[in-house]
Amino acid sequence: MSDDKDNHIEAHDHAVVLGAGVAGLLAARVLADRFARVTLVERDELPGDAPAFRPGLPQSRHVHVLWSRGVALIEELLPGVTDRLLAGGALLLDTPGDFLWLSPADWFHQVPGEKVLLVSRELLDWTVRREVLRHERIRLRSGSPATGLVGGPDGRSVTGVEFRDGDPLAARFVIDATGRTSKAPAWLAALGHRAPRSPGTTPVSDTPAATTRFRPIRRAAGRACTCRAARTSRAGRCSYRRTAAGGW
Incomplete structure (x- = not known):
């Protein structure tokens, strides 16, 4: 449901989620079972009619992977969303059976395993957002940076929550799902509260990501390909899709 920017909501029965990425969208859906109104606040103007790139997700141009448990949980919250993602071009593949997977030791055997969903981030966010906003208790306030x-x-x-433009939005419960750009520690400090303690280290996957187009070997036809970078000992994953020009 689109937001009419009505700030006169009963605060005791209202929740606000900052950030309308996947984490924020799913948080809003969960909160809708508890609160009479949930407002999703997003600083970017979000695409409405079709999946599209937005500045807040610079990594979205890469193919994204949802592992089987993630697919199951999102489907539980939003029944039918998997079929809608597949209809939009996502792929549901068996791993490692549908992959050519080269590890530092050797090729993986193509045996049955878990299902994974390969999807562009634009399609994932757009589809999940459409399903979440079907809920009558959830509203979206986009293009509205919180301050x-x-x-x-x-x-x-x-x-x-306070905004650059407009009156504050009263809420009983506020979730910050803005990710690594979160300003919540500074905002809490400004109110005289102690900022949440940092774990002290930032998890690093040691796996860089790159996206390109290529033509696979005949053996790879119809499968996703996972390979090892030529100059490192680490394995990497690459997924491909045939383009209209015949490339991959």
Whole structure:
């Protein structure tokens, strides 16, 4: 449901989610079972009619993978979403059976395994967002950067979100799903609260990502390909799709 920017919502029964990526969208869907109104706040203007790139997701041009448990959980929250993703061009493949997978040791045998969904991030976000916004309790406020949090009169709570333009939005519960660009620690500090403790280290996968077009060997026809980079000992994954020009 689109947001009419009505800020006169009963705060005690209203939740706000900052960030309308996959994490924020799914959080909003869960909160809709508890609150009478949930508002998704996104700084980017979001595409409506078709999947499209947006600045807040610079990595979205790469193929994304949803492992079997992720597919099952999203399907549980949004029944039918997997079929809609497949209709949009996503692929549901068996791993490692549908892959040519070269590890540092040797090729994986093509045996049955778990199902994984290969999908562009634009299609994933757009499809999940459409399904989430079908819920009558969820509204979207896009193109509206949040600038801070509203502190409660008790000095211990957060009671809403402030914006660059417009009045604050009152809420009983606020979730920050803005990811690595989160300003929540600074906002909490401005209210006199202690910022959440950092674990001290940032997880690093040591797996760089690159996207290109290529023509696979005959053996790879109809499969996704996972290979080892020529100059490293680490394995990598590459997925391909035939283009209209006959490339991959």
